[in-house]
Amino acid sequence: MRLRSLLSCLAGLCLLSGLAAAQQCATRDDTAYTAQILKNTTLRQFDTDLTNHLPFSSCVDAPDKFLGHIVGAPNVLDKIETIEAYMRHLESQSKRVKVFDIGKSEEGKETIMVAVSDAATIANLDHYRDITAKLADPRGLSASAADALIAQGKPMYWAAGSIHSPETGSPEMLMELAYRLAVEDTPFIRNIRQHEIVLITPATEVDGRDREVELYNHHKAHPKDPQPGLIWWGHYVDHDNNRDGLTLALDLSRNMMNTFLQWHPTVLHDLHESVPYLYVSTGTGPYNPWLDPLEINEWQRMAFYDIDHLNEQGVIGAWTHGFFDGWAPNYMLYVAIGHNAVGRFYETQGNGGADTRFASAPPSDTSLQWYRPSPPLPRVNWSARDNINMQESGILFSISNVAINHEEFLRDFYLKSLHSVEKAATEGPAAWVFPGNDPRLGLQARLIDQLQYQGVEIDRATAAFSAAGTVPGGSDKAAERHFPAGSYIVRMDQPYSREADMLLGQEYYAPTAPPPYDDTGWTMGALANVTTVKIADPAVLKVAMTKVSGFVAAPGGARGSGGVYAINANADPNIASFRYRLAATPMQVAEKAFEADGHHFNAGSVIIAHADAIAIANAARATGVEATALAAAPQVPMHALAAPRIAVMHNWQSTAQDGWYRISLDELKIPYTYIADTTLRQTADLRSKFDVIIVPPVGYSLTSMLSGVSGAKPIPWQNTPDMPDLAPPGLDSTPDIRGGLGLAGVEHLEQFVNAGGLLVAVGPSMALATDTGMAEGVSTRQPPQGPEGLNARGDVLRAEVSDANSPIAYGYNPALDVYYSTGLLLATGGGGRGGFGGRGGASGRTSGIGSLTEPNVFQSRPSDAALLKESLGGHNPTPAELAAGRGGFGRGAAVGPPPRVIVRFVPDAHDLLLSGLLVGGQAIAGQPLLVDARHGQGHILLFAGNPFWRNETSGEFSLLLNAAMNYQSLNVGTPAPGRGGRGRGRRGGR
């Protein structure tokens, strides 16, 4: 076969000739480097003819000349500055290399992309970028013009290293790859340079790379010091940093997306390290159903090409068809996959640094399977160089595949782009419309801009129009709708129609499919609480419209004249941004809806009297809220709207989740203090410092939250001269990370709530309040397990506001779609845990009158509330009596002020699922999703879902933000005692 002849020149000396003589540089084998490669490779089966040597160049310095060690040397890793400096050193010595700055990280570090090809191509990169840009947007491109471009063009293969910071090999490997591609003079490498442009980003997550390397090298220098794990990878999130593909909130996501849109690489290859020895991505399916079949085929053929060629070289343990599913579009790889290019990844066996170590693997990774005919060994000695060899050999075969078949890969890219443009007329829909009269224009603008970050084109209707459409989760039957001028239109006859349709549509993950690897539902309009309408009829494309240029903002500002301003409550988080922007200005909240000067204002609307008109107008414009000047304040009950002092807690075990809270709050410019569990343990008077403490999902059990990190002696997390990047501004440091929250921390939180603070606990962190008795009348329970148990995996589910009078629900409609993944469930009412065992008992109620959610009515006796009152001699219980009676009604029966269920899942299990995988929904149908419990003077807000999930759940942000700004007035709207309204008056104070 052709590759064989290309490889035939690999051994020994290959002197320059012909085209490659652009630089008169003699090459020969770099015998010292080659000897080091062979010495550090533990098995011949972990190397190939591509990487078992390195050429010496008389013009260009090999990595060891610059670094002082070969790539893959044991016990040493390089920081990003060093790696980028080496790439620039290559650029200075070789006309085949060019380095581009592709953007800064959150902590100000540079991310680069290195282009390697032959010198003539590098000198004409703009020309080749112009070709891929034209193929990426085939509108108006004739078939013959496309053919000509494909014949002239060069595919671009983009290798991206270490997005996951503890996966340390790829940034090292990519230095050697760049050098090898630039200097090696074999037919195999020459063919790559001639027909392809290789792009290399050595580390996608540059902040995390440096923290990891500092920790590792420090440990090598001070082996007796305690070694903490990598607490922060990037500035915000750790492993989730490649799950930011929907909203592109992280700098790395935007850097990669922007670079893609400038270059249109044909393939993006992400390098990961987790399983032995080389897993090539295809996934098991079900595949994302929006993808072009060509994309799916390319995954398969590229994977088998790599494995086939590795096997020809005698390599063992290369395999495919496992590991993940290929369903969710939340991966960083959707920078390519969602934009008509190929996105793929490797998982190689890493080294936890650069150690050579004895490695064992479970049967799940070593069993013989049809997709793994030469499985990895159960046990082996594994070196950093082994990892380098596997990655570099595999990706060289991939790159060579694209070079050999350069026209076909470019043609497939063009065809996928063409099919996307044709989508409106073939599979449809024709467009998605965002109505101009959406009540939440701030959230709408946010979502429109998230689509624009993806390169999706947006149009805006210049006149009103009508079209039949459907909304996700609504009736399947299209209904005629009227859209005002100013409505946004996302046309499906554009290159990135597929990405837009995928993000906005509804998805169904069958229970019979292989278990999902990550989220299964993501419908973004639903999660943003924004109306999106899918239009099938292509006539909508003829509506008068103009292209939106630049990012959009919600129309904010002040209107009218008068001494009092009102801002309509619409559950838009921009209202919180506005509140904090004018933090010193007193503001009130109208507790009831009202009409004024011809406008309707919902309950919860913000009222500002004695306002500085200019300051209001500026703040309203900057935050995208509409402030209406009124002649007089409305005659409705009001209370103060606070700009509370917020703390966001983290622990020292994992910062996986708290970062999503920080990034969304930062985006909204809502200030907060980032505080450790250990600090809460050591801080007695929390109430004097904070009004609201948010505990994101930080642990899997109460025990782990209380005990935290353990160790025999103090474990510091602090900057040192050799570790200057551990704790940059905005992150945290401590002389000792041990000890967790501890009982003292729980006591401090209890005192904080008791003294009037608001504690927000999310997901597993709810146990802090429920399992300690702090959240009176609320309990948590594990969801039912087993085949008939609950299986919700990152879904969009339908919920409803069940206590519209609570300030937490201000601005919300009765119906609300939420993110949910199987986790701790909430129950209100005494005796929680005891009664939930059997099937049908999931709600905690026993058989009786009413529905699952409607309270029972006990026959031939007055109501519970009436009996309680009578037992007290005819008065309703005073707070003192309630406090004194706490716990006195038998096992677990709390008698404090009843908790309020603010949001619950819809009552019928058949109506629950909007998008994703759901089995056993009856376990959650009608169940509480958000509960407001009282304790002492304060409140505890318990979220069974997660209102700040990966920056996707902007529609839920205001549940938390409303609670925070109204933290002093959360009792507003509580039904008078003894009335026994819906959902309360149950035994045990429900």
Ligand SMILES: [Zn+2]
């Ligand atoms: Zn990874």
